[in-house]
Every structure is written in C-alpha cells, then in structure tokens.
Amino acid sequence: MNDNGSTTPPLRADRLEKSYGYFRAVDDVSFTIDRASTVGLFGPNGAGKTTLLRMLAGIVEPTRGRVLLNGVERTTDSHGSVGVLTHDSMLYDALTARENLRFHAQLHGVETVAERCETVLDTVGLSHRASHRPDEFSHGLRKRLSLARALIHDPDILLLDEPYAGLDRRSIETLSDILNGFADRTVVLATHDLDRGFERCTRALIIADGRLEADLATDSLSSTAFERTYEQAIGLTEARS
Numbered sequence: 001m002n003d004n005g006s007t008t009p010p011l012r013a014d015r016l017e018k019s020y021g022y023f024r025a026v027d028d029v030s031f032t033i034d035r036a037s038t039v040g041l042f043g044p045n046g047a048g049k050t051t052l053l054r055m056l057a058g059i060v061e062p063t064r065g066r067v068l069l070n071g072v073e074r075t076t077d078s079h080g081s082v083g084v085l086t087h088d089s090m091l092y093d094a095l096t097a098r099e100n101l102r103f104h105a106q107l108h109g110v111e112t113v114a115e116r117c118e119t120v121l122d123t124v125g126l127s128h129r130a131s132h133r134p135d136e137f138s139h140g141l142r143k144r145l146s147l148a149r150a151l152i153h154d155p156d157i158l159l160l161d162e163p164y165a166g167l168d169r170r171s172i173e174t175l176s177d178i179l180n181g182f183a184d185r186t187v188v189l190a191t192h193d194l195d196r197g198f199e200r201c202t203r204a205l206i207i208a209d210g211r212l213e214a215d216l217a218t219d220s221l222s223s224t225a226f227e228r229t230y231e232q233a234i235g236l237t238e239a240r241s
Ligand SMILES: Nc1ncnc2c1ncn2[C@@H]1O[C@H](COP(=O)(O)OP(=O)(O)OP(=O)(O)O)[C@@H](O)[C@H]1O
Pocket: 020, 025, 043, 044, 045, 046, 047, 048, 049, 050, 051, 052
C-alpha cells in the first residue's frame, strides 16, 4: 500500500519501445514494480538496460509505450520523487560539489537545502571534498557525488545504472547501507555484477536484444540457479552446448 493508502504501483512500464532508425534497442517491454522492492535489470552488453532505465527516468523518450509513476504517465518534464544515477553524471563542472547539490536541492524544492546537502555529502563520504569541483574528482568520487545528487530529495524511487562499477570496497559498503535505507521504497538497478545484483535484488528482469526474456523472484533461487537461468535467458547455455 502507498503512503496515500492506495495500491497503485509506484512504477510501471507499459509496452515500452525505443527504436533508433530501424533498430529496436528496447522492444515491447512491460512490467510493474511494487513498493518495497529492489529490482535488478540484467543482460549482456547492448541488451538495452541503459535505454530502458533512461526511459524510466524520463531522460529518453519512448518511441512507443509509456512509463507510469504512481499511476500517472511520466513525460520527460516530470520530476517527481525519482532519483537517477546514470553514466552521464549530470554534474556541472563549473560548480563545486556542494554547489552542485544545492542547485539540485533547489530544483527539487528541498526545504532545508544547506542542511540536506551537508547530510548527503556526509552519507557518500564527500564532506572533505565539498568545496572541490567535480572535474577535479576521480571517476569513483564523481560517481559518489552523482549518487548524492540522486539522493538529495530523498526520492521514493531510485534508478541506478551500473551503481557498483568504479566504486572501491568502502564506497560499495556505503552504497549497500544507502540501499538498505530504501528497503521500503522502490529501487531499480542495472548491473553486470550478477553476484552483487543477485544478493541485493528481490526480483530480476533479464533483458537480451531489447526484449524482456525472464522476470524472476530471486529470493526463491540459489545464486547458481539464478546464474543458470540468466545464461539460458540470454542464450549462452545453448551457444556453449
Ligand atoms: N543514441 C543511440 N543511437 C543509436 N543506437 C543506440 C543509441 N543508444 C543506444 N543504442 C543502441 O541500443 C542498444 C542498447 O544499448 P544500451 O546502452 O541500452 O545497452 P546496455 O544493455 O545498457 O549495454 P551495456 O551493458 O553495454 O551498457 C545498443 O545496441 C546500442 O548501440
């Protein structure tokens, strides 16, 4: 049940398609995601995970189909309570880390901007670099700042593209703590890291060639069974035999 007492799912993909010319990067993908779930998007390179996540995030406009947030169709102008971590970090190199967060906090109508920014900087372990600009940051530090940006308005839905890539062990632990705090909300993460993804997710969507090949509840599976299902879904098992 949602905060407003309704059972409307927070996130729904309805027959989503994204074509580039004649090529379908995402092909007729539908799913519904409930509250209190962490869903993994798994698939090989070029499967369509990023494109799908970017449509959910409202960054890429679907060629067909729609995304519903709490039952309402989203557009590329929708802000809502969604936090997004993507490859392009959406950070301004002319601003310091703190200024970036303040800008995004204001954009999202956060009430206590200064306080919230310091809290989130602390959460991602960047307080000591707050007055530095992101173009002075390493890849991992930029990613931490992007994560802080995604969290700034304490969203109900978190969409993360390859959240583990490029993070050191400590940052991965921090991310894990952050995601624990989202257990009662909705998280969708695209990852190549089958082990971490399996451990974290309650459900797995396996994508290959733009199509949804499998939709599994992971808590009833062993990691070995999950890997086997994954390989079958992306056609690896057949290729090997
Ligand atoms: N702007 C674009 N123009 C043309 N083709 C695109 C564009 N963006 C993505 N594609 C193609 O769509 C397909 C899916 O790409 P996408 O980045 O969604 O895959 P992915 O599953 O995230 O891959 P990876 O695991 O390598 O990040 C790929 O074949 C890619 O080349």
